[in-house]
Amino acid sequence: MLESIRKHSKFGMILLFLLVIPSFVLVGVDQSYFSESSPIVARVDGHEIKQSDWDNAHRQESDRARAQAPNSDPRLLDTPQARYATLERMVRDRVLTAAVQKMHLGVSNTRLAQTLQDIPAIAALKRPDGSLDAEAYRALVGAQGLTPEGFEANVRQDMALSQVLGGVVQSSFSTPEQLNQAMDTLLQRREIQIARFTPQDFSAKVTPTDAELESYYQAHTVQFQQPEEATVEYLLLDLDAVRASLTPSEDDLRTYYKENLDRLAGKEERRASHILISAAKDAPAAEREKAKAQANELETTLRKDPGQFAALAKKNSQDPGSASAGGDLGFFARGAMVKPFEDAVFGMNKGDISPVVESDFGYHIITLTDIKKPKAPSFEEVRPKLQAELLQQLAQRKFAEVADTFTNSVYEQADSLQPTADKLKLKVQTAQHVTRTPAPGAQGPLANARFLEALFANDSIENKRNTEAIDIAPSTLVAGRVSQYEPARTLPYAEVRERVRALYVADKAGELARTEGQAKLQAWQADPNSANRLAPSIIVARNQLQNQPRALVDAALHAPADKLPAWTGVDLGAQGYAVIKINRIVPREASQAAETAALQQQFDQWLGTAEGMAYYELLKQRFKVQIKAPRPTS
Template identity: 25%
Template sequence: MLQNLRDKTTGWVATVIIGLMIIPFAFFGLDQYMVQRSDTTVANIKAPPTWWSSAPSFWPVSVLWRHEEVTVDEFRNRFEQVRQQRRAEQADAFDNEAFQSRETKLEVLDTLIDQQVQAMAAEQAGIVVSDAMVRNAIQQVPAFQLEGRFDPQRYQLALASQNQTPAQFEQIIRDSLQQSLVAAAVAGSNFVTTSELDRLIRLMGERRDATVLLVPPPEQAEPVSVTDEQVQAWYEAHAADYRAPETVTLEYFELTADSLPAPPVDEQALRERYEEQRSQMGEQEERLASHILVEVADDADEAAWDAAREEAAQLAERARTASTDFSALAAEHSDDPGSRNSGGDLGWVGRGMMPGEFEEALFGMEQGEVSEPVRTDFGWHVVQLREVRTGGEMASFEELRDTLALEQAEADREESFSEVAGQVVDAVLSDPNTLQTAAEVAGAEIRRLGPFSRESAQGLAAQPDILREAFSSTRIEDRTASDPIEVAPRHHVWIRVVEHTPESARPLEQVREEVVAAVRADLARKAAAERVEALVKRLEAGETLEALAEAETLPAPQAIPGIPRGAPLVAEGVSEAIFATRIDGEGGPGIGHEVLEDGRAVVFTVDKVVPGDTAEVPPEQREVLYQQLAQIGGAEDLQAMTARLRKQVEVEVVEENL
């Protein structure tokens, strides 16, 4: 039977069958069968091989393409970093629910894809990260430093706390540098020429002389009549302006530390507080110290440590002789660059400021004493104690009793508040569909707020955290009690939405007067625009502003010399219009106008333009401006390069994994 099977799977018939089977692979791509989508990926990036940059993406050539990915963990880590950054920037205005939107997730993912594409470009260009670059980057991390210097022991402990090996962390740093090298190189390569910088200074410092004629709104003997057709058309065209906002009605109760009864005074607790404070004052002792450091390299053997100790012991003997100046000895022999130039002076040292061995030796010495060599991670120290000062004497218990009683009452109230708040949280969790049980535990009264919208909220409802929670989908849909909302220290609020009205269109009958007023205002603006355009044409024909004002019975025009950019004039937009007006190349004034929202208008002439003086800008300010322009240009270059690179790759986003 096996022989029959073999005979039937060889020869031209089998060849035809296999050929027919290949056709689906040719149409749909072999990679669709070979590569399986993973739930750990949010984006797949495919790029042609480095040795064939123009390779097509269809099968079978597509199997030669490079494949990179953005994993779910990478995305979640970056998303959380961006969340914390925006929370710090926006403070109370940060809306976590809005941040969770699809648009924000895609925005964060897009930056990760850009970085991956830049890293692929760096790899294609043959750019590599050297071991020295990795080592330097690690040594610059503040968490791995002690007194401003890289500390191997801290490095090892920090990695161990994160369950990482040095090799794993070094690879993370290497990958990060690989991703950022191209971006940093491109962004840092931009430059600004002297002529470009001077041109910008002249534009920024430009001043203009202008003459301004204020044209009041056209006077109407009677209100402009508005037809039903105009009202209907305006209402339909501006429907978004006539919607009733979303509103909620809350029930809530508050818990504050001040509302809790103060516990009775405990004399024993007051005396314990007094003794604790007196002990702490004693621990505030500080010591004025100097030292000489005989440094030992990180990779030194015990023989080197012994030799350094011998040298330190000799220096200690010399320091103890009456004829030796310790500061001169330290200036000559100490290896500590931070204190050597000041004769080894460390200033006043308190507990916790120095490594353990150093501190133990210093606080065990008598004033004027010079220590034996003390070993730390940096080498051997010879320590001189120059002076001792203590925190001073405390007043008696009787003198401080009232103050201690107030402090103790505050501490007891704080403890009571934490205890009651915990009990309230438990009550909410056990019965989240009502506030009644939790309010009874807190001994608080349930009150009502609303209805109010996001814009009309006042008082307690206007607190950012309460407002955000009140309009959250969870509170609105489930009608459950919230977690405690801290509106101030030791002041918590619990809320529950009892009524909700979604945003809705207000009928025309309800807003008809608003629509009529809007139509009339629009007609007035159009009439003002027509009048101003007619005045501008007369100016262009050679008439002056003074003649126009006299002919039209308008207020006399006002000459405003030396207007700087952004100066507030009459109303918003007038200053911008003046600086956007071009002056006639033949030396005539520039003519412009601006119609204001209230129906007034401004007609003006730009009579003179004085460029900014480059000589008035000091060198340091020029340098700052140069750096800013170069950074802006570099960012634009990087954005353009990344956009070009994105066109050379294929990106597949797996949105369901976001």
């Protein structure tokens, strides 16, 4: 039976093809067939956003983020929070699009053209006459996978969307009184005194028994877990490694020397004088013709008597920087002058007088007065430099070839890195106590999240196989393997007893500090004169912490101060407890005029942003936004 099916399988495939394909040709493929089962995750103005839409949008955003930062941890792009942020952006875009349609907002061609011209990359494509280089523009937007029409449609759409909230945000303003009230609250200062009750002050009072320590250990075993770790081997292939395997021959060095002799010698410099008849490039044609005619007359005169060049330059040249020196410009190399002028000078022989040369500045008559050719260094003088340059070039050319060998070898001989190391003359490096996340201060491959993720993949851990070759930086590949693996485990009590004791003492001492602090707060509130351990007064503000914990300053500023002195307390966690006495309110420092103007501008921006967010919430209500996907917890 099976043999019969095998013999006739080709016939069966052809029959199925003839039966199935015509049905698609006749009725077509309904896109909803593939997306019908995708659940709805949000609705905006009656339009659905499905799970498949969300997945596609997040994939595109992740691809863009990876392209911009290839060395970033890819796991950060696929967290529940990152995915939910993509959904919220999709909803926002749909809300603004609906608002544009309902408000009949649009962008004129004139405004679109002005916006495009304000984009630096496009502005750089302008020709001297002000027209746009159409081919360069097409290539620029083509690099983004768009046609000019598609790019302009996207820009027009973005401009229309920005009008929805832009009118609210940009029209926001505040009065000086509002600013002063907000800044007085934000930058208020208070004179306070502090009494600190730290756990260290109470540590000696804590004498735990073995039973208490063991009970603490059992209740806090999560604190005594040792994360999984591995001993790993890895191979690093970069330009330095490739360069170390290369040795250029003497003939190669001497050939490279000859090919680069002009560059090594430095730039040739030329000395020239000129007579300039000024004519701006945007001057009327008649004005430029008049200037050109004057230059032609001077050229004719100089052809008859070249010796009077300096005298004619002093009398006629309209270059204020060189006319008084007979037109002398001194020595200069290529790149120092405008191109038409430079081309003329470096195409002349010493003593020549040029025809009239036109540039953006007008019309020039030029004479070449001297040539300074730098002395070429000897081969031995530049040998170290030549060798370094040639090795770098050879390494860059060789890297692609070696990278292929490296990639194939670590895959084909996956049980060991040594064959690849021997083949490419690389050194197998080892590291101990490697964890899934980069350790503080880690460098090189062990600081790369992608490499660590590959090392701790199931195949690498269970089968001790090489990872694939991973690109961790430009011209840098790494492959590794786990030689020894220790899974995560809870350390036994006997091994961590001293650590348990230290944590228990710190915990109980913190409780005693809080209890003492709270008791003192009640006592001093009842009898302020009994307060006997307050530190000297200091003035604190949100922007003047005075080396105090943020929580302490916040507590001092949030406490009611309608009756002074006032008292409050704050739990500082591992730092214990603090009792705060508020003596007086200190007005904020007067601002200079420039600082006040900057504060007003900043406050208007804050106010505009808040009003924009509030308006967006109203739009969400108007367009009946429903987000069905649950918001992930942070």
